Amino acid sequence: MHEFGAKPDGLTYNVMIKLCARASRKHLLVFVLERILEMGITLCMTTFQSLVAAYVGFGDLEIAESIVQAMREGRRDLCKIIRELDLEDYSSENEGDDDDDEVFEKLLPNSINPSSEPPLLPKTFAPNSRIYTTLMKGYMNEGRVSDTVRMLGAMRRQEDDASHPDHVTYTTVVSALVKAGSMDRARQVLAEMTRIGVPANRITYNILLKGYCQQLQIDKAKELLREMADDAKIEPDVVSYNILIDGFILIDDSAGALTFFNEMRARGIAPTKISYTTLMKAFALSSQPKLANKVFDEMLRDPRVKVDIVAWNMLVEGYCRMGLVEEAKRIIERMKENGFYPNVATYGSLANGISLARKPGEALLLWKEIKERCEVKKEGVNADSDLPPPLKPDEELLDALADICVRAAFFRKALEIVACMEEHGIPPNKTKYKKIYVEMHSRMFTSKHASQARQDRRRERKRAAEAFKFWLGLPNSYYGSEWRLDPMDGDEYITATLKERFYTVLTIQ
DNA sequence: ATAGGGTTAG
Numbered sequence: 001m002h003e004f005g006a007k008p009d010g011l012t013y014n015v016m017i018k019l020c021a022r023a024s025r026k027h028l029l030v031f032v033l034e035r036i037l038e039m040g041i042t043l044c045m046t047t048f049q050s051l052v053a054a055y056v057g058f059g060d061l062e063i064a065e066s067i068v069q070a071m072r073e074g075r076r077d078l079c080k081i082i083r084e085l086d087l088e089d090y091s092s093e094n095e096g097d098d099d100d101d102e103v104f105e106k107l108l109p110n111s112i113n114p115s116s117e118p119p120l121l122p123k124t125f126a127p128n129s130r131i132y133t134t135l136m137k138g139y140m141n142e143g144r145v146s147d148t149v150r151m152l153g154a155m156r157r158q159e160d161d162a163s164h165p166d167h168v169t170y171t172t173v174v175s176a177l178v179k180a181g182s183m184d185r186a187r188q189v190l191a192e193m194t195r196i197g198v199p200a201n202r203i204t205y206n207i208l209l210k211g212y213c214q215q216l217q218i219d220k221a222k223e224l225l226r227e228m229a230d231d232a233k234i235e236p237d238v239v240s241y242n243i244l245i246d247g248f249i250l251i252d253d254s255a256g257a258l259t260f261f262n263e264m265r266a267r268g269i270a271p272t273k274i275s276y277t278t279l280m281k282a283f284a285l286s287s288q289p290k291l292a293n294k295v296f297d298e299m300l301r302d303p304r305v306k307v308d309i310v311a312w313n314m315l316v317e318g319y320c321r322m323g324l325v326e327e328a329k330r331i332i333e334r335m336k337e338n339g340f341y342p343n344v345a346t347y348g349s350l351a352n353g354i355s356l357a358r359k360p361g362e363a364l365l366l367w368k369e370i371k372e373r374c375e376v377k378k379e380g381v382n383a384d385s386d387l388p389p390p391l392k393p394d395e396e397l398l399d400a401l402a403d404i405c406v407r408a409a410f411f412r413k414a415l416e417i418v419a420c421m422e423e424h425g426i427p428p429n430k431t432k433y434k435k436i437y438v439e440m441h442s443r444m445f446t447s448k449h450a451s452q453a454r455q456d457r458r459r460e461r462k463r464a465a466e467a468f469k470f471w472l473g474l475p476n477s478y479y480g481s482e483w484r485l486d487p488m489d490g491d492e493y494i495t496a497t498l499k500e501r502f503y504t505v506l507t508i509q
Numbered sequence: 510a511t512a513g514g515g516t517t518a519g
Contacts, residue, residue: 014512046513053514133514140515171515206516242517274518281518310519317519345519 010036010044016107017050023100026058030082030118031111037079037119038110045125052131056138068135071127079118128162129155133169140176148176167193171204178211183220186211200232206239213247218256221247238264242274249282254291257282273305280314289318289327309335313345320353325362328353341388344397351400360408367401367413374420395426402428406436409444411464415471434472441465 013036020028029051036043048071055064063085070078105112132155139147152173155165165173170193177186186208193200205228212221221244228234241264248256261279265271271279276299283292296315299307312335319328328350332342342350347370354362373391398421405414418428444465469476 011512016512018512049514050512053512056514130514135514137514166514168515173515175515201515203516210516237516239517246517272517277518279518313519343519349519 008039008041010041010047013041014046014050017047017054019107020104021054021057023104025104026055026060027086028104028108028111029054030079030086031108031114033082034079034115034119035108035110037121038115043121043125045128045131048125048127049130049134052134056134056141059138059141061135061138061142064135064138068127068131071125071131074124074126076121076124077118078121083114083118126160126162129164129166129169132163133165133172136169136172136176140172140179143180145176145180145182148173165198167198167201167204170198171200171207174200174204175207178207178214181211181215183208183211183215183217194232200234202228202234202237202240205232205234205236206243209240209243209247213243213250216251218244218247218251218253236267236269238269238272238275241269242272242278245275245278245282249278249285252286254282254286254288270304271302273299273308273311276302276305277311277314280311280318284314284318284321287322289315289322289324292318307338309340309343309346312338312340313343313349316346317349320349320356323353323356325350325353325357325359344391344394347391348394348397348400351397351404355400355404360404360410363401363404363408364410364413367405367417370397370401371416371420393420393424393426395421398424398426399429402433403436406433406468407440409441409461409465411461411468415464415468418471430472434474437469437472437474 013032016032017029020026020032033047033051036047048067052064052067055061055067063082066081066085067078070081075081132151136148136151139145139151152165152169155163155169158164170189174186174189177183177189190200190204190208193204205224209221209224212218212224225236225240225244228240229236241260244260245257245264248254248260257279261271261275264275276295280292280295280299283289283295292315296307296311299305299311312331316328316331316335319325319331332346332350335342335346347366350366351363354360354366370391370393373388374393375390398417402414402417402421405411405417414433418433421428466477
């Protein structure tokens, strides 16, 4: 920056706070503040605002609260306060990506050798309603409704006008109440807003609409939609309608969803990609993939919106819900041709479709594709940009695949998948797999009349089955008959990582 | 794409 003769200002560092937040560098936040002070840059309220928002984003309400409290008390040793709290729960484990270390060291050289005495604020800053509201959001995020409401009361009692609750503060309270399912109390807050002359806006109403939909009170939502237009003179927008359309899905009414989609367009409100995708969801979830496809085609034709991965996935989901694997695979080919790589949601839908269609062979193909994308290819990073981006599988996807493989007696693959689950910190549902195994395969390989040739062919599968039983903690050829069939034993006995374990087992014989 | 409190799809 200096090379270009440009000097960083307060805004620069507000961006940097956001950068630290996005890169999961909580412990660096305090050094942004210190850097601003060391460079003699004029501090402004937005910096404190950004800081509190960042800590709230990290879910660290202790530091967020302490900043607000220190500001209230007019303390100038804020950096020291934050540093000490930061130290208490410091762990480098979840502090971002090592590769970014150098960048941050350059941006915040003071973070490497922190000054022994953190700098003082040049003057004091009193919190304003924005900062209070940000802290309030922290309470809301943690479901602390009574703290949210108590905060509102405290703000009302403040002497300075800058700290009084405004429409955003009230909307945050409404949101907290709605999240807790307290629609009546939320309506009381809305009434209070009108009464005291802090009028609700479209966002407030949209939050309430969402609340009624979540409570499956679609009639109340429709009523409120009318009320906001007729009484409050706030025209519903595309978000309001998207919420209602989704509300119809929640009560299994795809026809109602379509009606509202059409009503929205009749009112001259342009659908967004979310509107289209939500309507597709209505048809996908009601086993009408062809209708979902029609919506998708209309979305393709609408120049105002761009089809994205979510829309493609919804299309795939529609076919997979019906177990139409071939159609789903064709869609996935098309999405690839259009430059979209399938993601966990795509593969998750497909895995469920394969399970429904009872085509375990498809699961093997899918697992092969997923496995290739799970492996982090260090060498390929700089070269071929054509490589699909690495995939982070989730529990739903891997569990669906493992389930299929266990049912189909693909034990080697099942072990690969559970190993992958452990690598990604997902606890495999051993109890479920054990149940499937016992119910479906416990009599496997027990036929005494099999020919020698057939027994030879089965050897490899049998070894895999034994390894799988070992992992499940079921009696197996390695531990013989002394093994008790106790659901807890397997978990307690086995301590090595799964990968080490089953590879060792497979090479014993 | 790039600070600044509250809402919508997978």
